[in-house]
Amino acid sequence: MAQDTILTLDGVIAGYGRMTILNGLSAAIRRGAITTVIGPNGAGKSTLFKTVFGLLGVRSGRVTFDGTDTTGFTPRRMLDAGMCYVPQGRNLFPELSVRHNLELGGVALADRSGLAARMDEMMARFPMLREKADAQASTLSGGQQKLLEVARGLLLSPKLMLIDEPSIGLSPLMVQEVFSILTGLRDGGVTILLIEQNARAALAISDYGLVLEQGLTRIEDRADAILADPRIAQLFLGGGVAA
Amino acid sequence: MTDLLQLLIAGLATGAIYALAAIGFTLLWQTSQTINFAQGEFVMVPAFFALIAMKTLGLPLIVSLAVAVLASLLLLGVAFRYVVVGPLLQRGVLPLVISTIALGIILKESVKDFYSAEAQVFPTLLPDRNVTLLPGVTVSLAQIGVLVVALLAIGLLQWFLAGTRTGRQMQATAQNPTVARILGVPVERMILYTFLINAGLAAVASILISPIYLAKFSNGETLGLVAFAAAIVGGFNQVRGAIVGGLLIGVLDNLAAAYVSTAYRQAVPLVLLVLVILFRPQGLLGRREERAV
Numbered sequence: 001m002a003q004d005t006i007l008t009l010d011g012v013i014a015g016y017g018r019m020t021i022l023n024g025l026s027a028a029i030r031r032g033a034i035t036t037v038i039g040p041n042g043a044g045k046s047t048l049f050k051t052v053f054g055l056l057g058v059r060s061g062r063v064t065f066d067g068t069d070t071t072g073f074t075p076r077r078m079l080d081a082g083m084c085y086v087p088q089g090r091n092l093f094p095e096l097s098v099r100h101n102l103e104l105g106g107v108a109l110a111d112r113s114g115l116a117a118r119m120d121e122m123m124a125r126f127p128m129l130r131e132k133a134d135a136q137a138s139t140l141s142g143g144q145q146k147l148l149e150v151a152r153g154l155l156l157s158p159k160l161m162l163i164d165e166p167s168i169g170l171s172p173l174m175v176q177e178v179f180s181i182l183t184g185l186r187d188g189g190v191t192i193l194l195i196e197q198n199a200r201a202a203l204a205i206s207d208y209g210l211v212l213e214q215g216l217t218r219i220e221d222r223a224d225a226i227l228a229d230p231r232i233a234q235l236f237l238g239g240g241v242a243a
Numbered sequence: 244m245t246d247l248l249q250l251l252i253a254g255l256a257t258g259a260i261y262a263l264a265a266i267g268f269t270l271l272w273q274t275s276q277t278i279n280f281a282q283g284e285f286v287m288v289p290a291f292f293a294l295i296a297m298k299t300l301g302l303p304l305i306v307s308l309a310v311a312v313l314a315s316l317l318l319l320g321v322a323f324r325y326v327v328v329g330p331l332l333q334r335g336v337l338p339l340v341i342s343t344i345a346l347g348i349i350l351k352e353s354v355k356d357f358y359s360a361e362a363q364v365f366p367t368l369l370p371d372r373n374v375t376l377l378p379g380v381t382v383s384l385a386q387i388g389v390l391v392v393a394l395l396a397i398g399l400l401q402w403f404l405a406g407t408r409t410g411r412q413m414q415a416t417a418q419n420p421t422v423a424r425i426l427g428v429p430v431e432r433m434i435l436y437t438f439l440i441n442a443g444l445a446a447v448a449s450i451l452i453s454p455i456y457l458a459k460f461s462n463g464e465t466l467g468l469v470a471f472a473a474a475i476v477g478g479f480n481q482v483r484g485a486i487v488g489g490l491l492i493g494v495l496d497n498l499a500a501a502y503v504s505t506a507y508r509q510a511v512p513l514v515l516l517v518l519v520i521l522f523r524p525q526g527l528l529g530r531r532e533e534r535a536v
Contacts, residue, residue: 053425055421055424055425075424075427076427079426079427080427085425087422087425091419091422091425092422093414093415093419093422093423094418094530095418096414096415096418100411103408103411104411104423104426104428105426107412107427107428108426108427152426
């Protein structure tokens with residue numbers, strides 16, 4: 001278990017101000033797999049990401065990432081430890097060019113001399129970025145912006161990518177593209193932890209699922225098992241009707 | 244026509260000084276939601292740092308100016324960031340706004356009580372001669388100097404913000420601090436840089452404007468208002484907006500003083516402010532702000 005687990009939460013309590021969202025959450029995320037986090041609104045999905053990444057303080061409990069106790073780490077230290085976070089919504093610097101947005105993904109790079117080469121790699125992987133390199137980021141379509149955010153996150157060659165609702169506001173075609181990028185990353189060895197409104201579609205490309213309810217882990221299982229469980233479908237996937 | 248040219252150059256020279264104050268205003272707002280109503284006093288005070296260095300400590304002019312810049316960076320930059328803005332920003336934007344108004348009053352009254360209530364002659368580094376640009380068009384070298392130095396400062400800042408990695412990290416912090424943090428940008432340090440730049444620009448503006456208008460404790464009143472108006476007119480979320488706003492107000496108030504009445508000169512920024520708010524609330528170059536809930 002220890003070997004194939006990349007991220008472990010032990011009784012994590014966290015929240016905003018007086019509000020507690022995570023109520024002693026424990027979970028183990030498998031290395032090299034896509035795990036989709038599902039659960040109703042307010043279950044603590046996004047809070048889980050923010051807490052793991054160090055944007056929210058851990059009040060109690062422990063977070064272990066890649067064999068290191070990262071409880072209380074700052075986002076900067078999480079980046080150095082090999083985690084990146086792509087939050088929900090628009091996360092670009094609208095007035096900066098595509099190239100400079102991408103470059104900012106390398107702020108935490110220990111060796112600046114490798115930055116240009118990494119940026120070139122990303123532009124080779126996503127040719128759109130090269131075509132639009134000098135355009136202002138705000139001129140990109142929603143899908144292109146998401147690609148840029150993902151590429152920016154990949155600049156540091158993370159071991160684990162937290163990605164929150166990547167498909168929101170994207171066309172079905174673009175959603176397919178984002179999903180295929182994620183599976184491609186997984187096949188390249190990157191662990192993906194995903195929150196997705198379209199839970200069925202996300203579970204279909206996932207290896208594991210993590211079902212949260214009221215800040216606690218309700219179910220941890222293989223994605224296909226979760227998809228096949230009629231009770232889960234009824235409770236968390238919007239009715240029992242097969243997709 | 245020749246009058247017009249002369250007025251334009253004079254207007255651009257004052258406008259460039261307004262722009263220096265307005266840029267700092269905009270930067271502080273962008274990176275730390277600080278609406279600095281003491282901005283006018285920030286431009287008034289450095290001249291007195293220089294006067295203290297010169298008259299009380301007996302230092303030569305150049306050294307005194309350097310002392311003034313340094314003191315501004317420390318007091319109007321670092322101390323303002325950590326003593327005033329740091330603790331108060333957690334209480335929200337409004338308490339901070341009120342506090343900057345108070346700070347402005349404190350600075351103004353302190354200069355009046357502890358230095359002098361009289362306008363002080365302030366030495367200039369620029370030659371006080373007139374040159375003839377075109378037949379019939381005579382401008383003072385001092386004005387040209389002010390314009391050149393101010394535009395140089397603005398150009399340098401623009402180059403720094405757009406052309407260096409640190410500058411782009413500052414822009415990133417201004418445009419989306421949360422995401423900047425997620426990418427590992429040292430957001431706190433970038434915010435401090437903004438305060439230092441604001442203090443530095445204020446010191447430059449002070450050194451440029453005081454030889455023309457004399458150094459007086461009450462100089463900040465109009466300057467602060469004009470900087471505020473210039474920032475709004477240009478677009479509150481854009482550095483280049485502040486530049487355009489500052490230059491525009493400078494030119495228009497010189498034209499108004501010459502062709503309408505000097506009495507209306509001070510009304511120009513306010514009229515412009517009202518017009519922009521009515522017809523183009525995001526400012527001439529501004530973009531509408533979308534704020535995520």
